[in-house]
Amino acid sequence: MNVEDILKTEKEIPLKSRTLIHFLLVNNTITEALSAALKPYGVSLQQFNVLRILRGQNKKPASLATLNERMVTKMSNTTRLVDKLLLKGYVERKVCPSNRRKVEIRITKEGLLILKKMDTSMSEAEDNVLQNLSDQEMEQLNILFNKFE
Amino acid sequence: MNVEDILKTEKEIPLKSRTLIHFLLVNNTITEALSAALKPYGVSLQQFNVLRILRGQNKKPASLATLNERMVTKMSNTTRLVDKLLLKGYVERKVCPSNRRKVEIRITKEGLLILKKMDTSMSEAEDNVLQNLSDQEMEQLNILFNKFE
DNA sequence: AACATACATTTGTATATACAATAGTTGTAT
DNA sequence: ATACAACTATTGTATATACAAATGTATGTT
Numbered sequence: 568m569n570v571e572d573i574l575k576t577e578k579e580i581p582l583k584s585r586t587l588i589h590f591l592l593v594n595n596t597i598t599e600a601l602s603a604a605l606k607p608y609g610v611s612l613q614q615f616n617v618l619r620i621l622r623g624q625n626k627k628p629a630s631l632a633t634l635n636e637r638m639v640t641k642m643s644n645t646t647r648l649v650d651k652l653l654l655k656g657y658v659e660r661k662v663c664p665s666n667r668r669k670v671e672i673r674i675t676k677e678g679l680l681i682l683k684k685m686d687t688s689m690s691e692a693e694d695n696v697l698q699n700l701s702d703q704e705m706e707q708l709n710i711l712f713n714k715f716e
Numbered sequence: 717m718n719v720e721d722i723l724k725t726e727k728e729i730p731l732k733s734r735t736l737i738h739f740l741l742v743n744n745t746i747t748e749a750l751s752a753a754l755k756p757y758g759v760s761l762q763q764f765n766v767l768r769i770l771r772g773q774n775k776k777p778a779s780l781a782t783l784n785e786r787m788v789t790k791m792s793n794t795t796r797l798v799d800k801l802l803l804k805g806y807v808e809r810k811v812c813p814s815n816r817r818k819v820e821i822r823i824t825k826e827g828l829l830i831l832k833k834m835d836t837s838m839s840e841a842e843d844n845v846l847q848n849l850s851d852q853e854m855e856q857l858n859i860l861f862n863k864f865e
Numbered sequence: 866a867a868c869a870t871a872c873a874t875t876t877g878t879a880t881a882t883a884c885a886a887t888a889g890t891t892g893t894a895t
Numbered sequence: 896a897t898a899c900a901a902c903t904a905t906t907g908t909a910t911a912t913a914c915a916a917a918t919g920t921a922t923g924t925t
Contacts, residue, residue, distance in 0.1 A: 593861045
């Protein structure tokens, strides 16, 4: 299926616009698939991302700045994102004793438990989205992606 | 710059996840660049998209359904998107005489005028984002993008 | 100690989006 | 003609996000 058909337009789109539009279209496909996989757990992609970062810390706490630095999609408001996870009991937050400007955020046991389940669903969704691509093609994509500013 | 560096993580990310994360990262780059180009005009990417569709109609009106069908990123609420453009005077909307369930949306003279200016800015932004890619590489990307479900 | 500056997070506000519910219109079958 | 289902857009509500301003804390300078 080509871009013109998807957008139901007669005229041919120039290569550059076409590439970018195609990019955005595939991005929609990907985020919809991943979000749908997380839907049963009631968390957004961003919240999932935060939980994964926290698990990667191995007990070490993370500050908001750390989270922001490592998030795939940077947020202007990580505070409220963590609030949501707090409400669900998946993270805990306390003021950092050594520097009281900072907060220490950790994933809870419940967070780890639910995250393990999410991992399975996410992995399935990833496989599904990428099922028509070979390893070589993915490598190729990664190389091409590096050329974007 | 590789993905691991961008996300400041030590562990190597598996190819599939890596590809998808890289995709999302580049998507952020693209949408930020394009949105920034539209910022001076006070319209969002979606609003710009609607204006372009309307211009492509050549005087023929479009219904909300038509807009939705042709938008790059489908919206659950095109009504309010058009509301914004109405307020700015870039489009006009009236009830379709032959089928009063539908509305007829057209771009105005002011809309066409401002859109012409936006085109220049957008084209510059596109060139900028894609400056490191050859035509062949873009073609390659389009082929790979077609492999996504 | 007093002050200015930088830092880290939180809050306020406006806008955007998703999803569900509603309202009005049309076509069709009876 | 009437009832009913399908269609199209609008509205309501909750949540998400962007951006700017405010708060509280720490650090450096005099």
